[in-house]
Amino acid sequence: MQISESDLKYLELLSDSYRTIGEASTEIINLMAIQNLPKGTEHFISDIHGEYESFLHILKNASGVIKLKIDELFQDTVSEAERKSLATLIYYPEQKLEIIKQTEPNLEDFYRKTLCRLIELCKKVTFKYTRSHVRKQTPKEYGYIIEELLYGAPSHENKTKYQESIIDSIIEISAADDFIIKMSELISRVSVNRLHILGDIYDRGPGGDIVMDALMKHHSLDIQWGNHDILWMGGAAGNMSCIANIIRICTRYDNLHTLEVGYGISIRPLVTFALSTYADDTCPNFKPKVSKKDALYASDVNSLAKINKAIAIIQFKLEGQLIEKHTCYEMDALRLLHKIDYKNFTVEIDGKVYELNNKYFPTIDPEDPYKLTETEEAVMERLTAAFLESETLQKHVQFLFSKGSIYSTYNDNLLFHGCIPLESSGEFSEVKTSDRVVKGKEWFDYAERIVRQGYFGEEGSKEKERGIDFFWYLWCGYKSPLFGKKKITTFERCFIDDESTWHEAKNPYYSLINNEKIVDKIVEEFGLTKGVARIINGHMPVNKGTSPLHAGGRVFVIDGGFAKPYQKKTGIAGYSLIYNSYGFILASHEPFESAHIAVEQEKDIHSTMVAKEDITERILIKSTDTGKMIQEKIDNLKKLLYSYRNGLIKEKI
Incomplete structure (x- = not known):
């Protein structure tokens, strides 16, 4: 056995932990035994969207x-x-x-x-x-x-x-x-050794903060950020466009509880502004999807509609400013306020003119439509301060950074939320950034580095400013690995009745993942094994009649509709993927009523097995990423034994 000088330096340090031949030998025997145990169970969940009761039950x-x-x-x-x-x-x-x-x-x-x-x-x-x-x-x-x-x-x-x-x-x-x-x-x-959360913890459902509290108590997990998560992370960093989007979604789904109770963020400045500015506007297309009807129902709906419209207009202005500031985003298609004819109340999109269904724009200056009014500026400054000062939100976002990433590789599986941006030819999309062109894995690594700079960077630095802005691009940018669509059509859904304008074209990734050659191209790009490695992602709800499995079982898309608004399309209430020592098990879940009913009536979530992988030999720890790390330690301990026995290092008896 050859022991180099650099080996000896490391082995001297290792000898502090294993001081004798006996101690080193015992640890080698122990590690070799662990290598031959069955691998632990991994649990994959995606797109929780604040549905905390269902999520907590599935954890239990x-x-x-x-x-x-x-x-x-x-x-x-x-x-x-x-x-x-x-x-x-x-x-x-x-x-x-x-x-x-x-x-x-x-x-x-x-x-x-x-x-x-x-x-x-x-x-x-x-x-x-x-x-x-x-x-x-x-x-x-x-x-x-x-x-x-x-x-x-x-x-x-x-x-x-x-x-x-x-x-x-x-x-x-x-x-x-x-x-x-x-x-x-x-x-x-102990029933689950490792939990993988494939993004979209937040929005739509009532308890994203409660889900985060549960995740912070979990013994072993990793998180791949979703576009809804990056939105809240951007809000916590002070990105006003992200903050406006968060509040609009919360009002749209009548989910102010997360903001106001979970995170202690008061939207009173916005409420005061909205109810005054839009007092005479019924805001019909901004009415929330309210599920709880009580004596305050009618008043709630009318107030939330005005708040929704007020923050939406602010959002479109702020986004227009960001797009103009960062031409490399290539998102001019979202700048529509200057394409409105404020006399005839029409808007031009892709060369076609559409009538607006709402004609009241008291805060927009047609000569400078993306400029906030003084009152709008004051509202956003107060809201931004509230996001920055929320201790619970900051704690949760710091946890997302510590346990999360845009993608991860684990046991020959590539995990991410949205998509790998591809061209229709199957080639990786080239993405223009402010300093270079990137694609594939390099794009993922670059994007993660930029947002980390946005949150943790030095105050006042250009890197921090660029990173803060970039959170919004990852939320809805065409080539964002978290979004995966050509264009987000929030404006069209708010102001145009023609539903053909609402269509959000998917990235070619979602059709190309049925091709095993494309799958191999992707996994090789991320350093995984061709012909073996799998892709697991969420983001796109799997509609009724379609399969969550692609490319002969090499790709799992496991967004099955945790969020109640999606369940009409999916027909179920989510997927869970289990990977144990016998292979993969994919299960679909029926809607969960409540924890109270689960206890009183002993009513579990009914799950149906969608797919199961049967293998003849159990997967052992030595075949996993943990096994590779253990083997590296065994090899080093064997070198230490050799060094003890040959007098290269003295035992510390």
């Missing part, structure tokens, strides 16, 4: 994995009703225990039976992990007890009595409730 049930394990383990010994009840208990232990304690005639018997079943289930979901890994996931206050229940008793004949005595003690000291809660949390936690 691991997309049906836990119920599947319960059925496998207890199908022959426990009734279907009891298995459903056990699953509900694991998903919602505190709530379910309260109901059980009110109805269960023999509580001690329930505790004993339930604890035994939870122990058996925990053994099943943890068998592929080392004791060390399970110990790290176990609540500290019960660490020793749980370890004894899972692995304890020195001989088989004593094992049952040993475990029974522990369970009896738990019940006797009134710790059963807390122990059941902690065991349930442990089972949910």
Whole structure:
């Protein structure tokens, strides 16, 4: 074995952790054993869009994995009703225990039976992990007890009595409730080894902030930013165009709760301005999609419509300014305010003239249509300050930066939200930036670097200013990897009745991904294995009658309609993709009613298997990215052993 001078310097450092031949040998044996365990389960979810109750339930049930394990383990010994009840208990232990304690005639018997079943289930979901890994996931206050229940008793004949005595003690000291809660949390936690969120945490649904809180508590995850996420990240960086878009979407979907309650951002300046400026305008095309009808319904709808229109006009002005400032964005098609005939109330788009359905523009100067009025400027300055000062929003966005990226590669899978910008020929689209032309992986890396500079850059620097502006391009730019359409048609949807103008042409990527040669071209560009690597993305809802699988199962598009507005088109309420040691399982989910109904009626989300990959040999950790890192450590430890045994490095006895 050849040991270079640079090797010796590193091995000297490594010897501080493994001080003797015995310590290095033990670690090699341990790592080689881990290499031959089955790979952990990965869970892929996309396009949550603030639907926090559905999302939290799918986290709790691991997309049906836990119920599947319960059925496998207890199908022959426990009734279907009891298995459903056990699953509900694991998903919602505190709530379910309260109901059980009110109805269960023999509580001690329930505790004993339930604890035994939870122990058996925990053994099943943890068998592929080392004791060390399970110990790290176990609540500290019960660490020793749980370890004894899972692995304890020195001989088989004593094992049952040993475990029974522990369970009896738990019940006797009134710790059963807390122990059941902690065991349930442990089972949910270890059922999924890695969570991948493929973008669009925010908008439409009522709880993007609640989803973020849950993600911040997760033990192992990565996030690929979606265009709706980058919008909020841009808002947190102070991009006024992003802020205007956020507020418009929140008013459109009657989702001010996230802004005002979740993030403490008051839109009072905008409300005051809108209700005054548009007092005589009914704003029919700006009425929100309100779902909750009560005594304030009519007033809410009228007020939100005026707020929506006010912020939309401000948005179009701000976007026009950005497009003029950055000619490299090539987005002149969105600058439409100067193409309006303010006498005849028509607008010219692509050489064709359309009548406007709203003719009230009190804040637009036809001679300078993209200039904000003094009041609009004051409104935006106050709103921007509120976004910058929201501690919770800033905390969530910092987490998105720390755990997220535009794309990632994991276990020979390429993960991203939107698309790889392609030409119809299948070539990577060339993108003009302010300093050069980029394409493919280089474009993704460049875009991520620019927005990171926008958020973390030095105040007042040109790099920070350019980065702040660039958040908006990633939200809706034609060649943005997060958007994937030729043009966003917000103006047309607001002011033109002709729905042909609403069409948003998709990037050729979405038709070309049925071609395996194109798929191979893409995965090779990102350093993955031709003929093997897969692409997993979301963003485009998979409509009824179409498949989420492309190129013979090499591409998964898993946006199935978490957001309720999409469910009429998709016919379902989302997809989940599971990748375990037996391959991929793609499941579709029916709509989720509420956590309350799930507990009271033991009603789980009904999932249907869409596709399943069956393999003859289980995938082991040594075949994964983690396995490659472990192998590198094994190789270095073997070099350290050689150095100890040949006197190149002294043991630290």
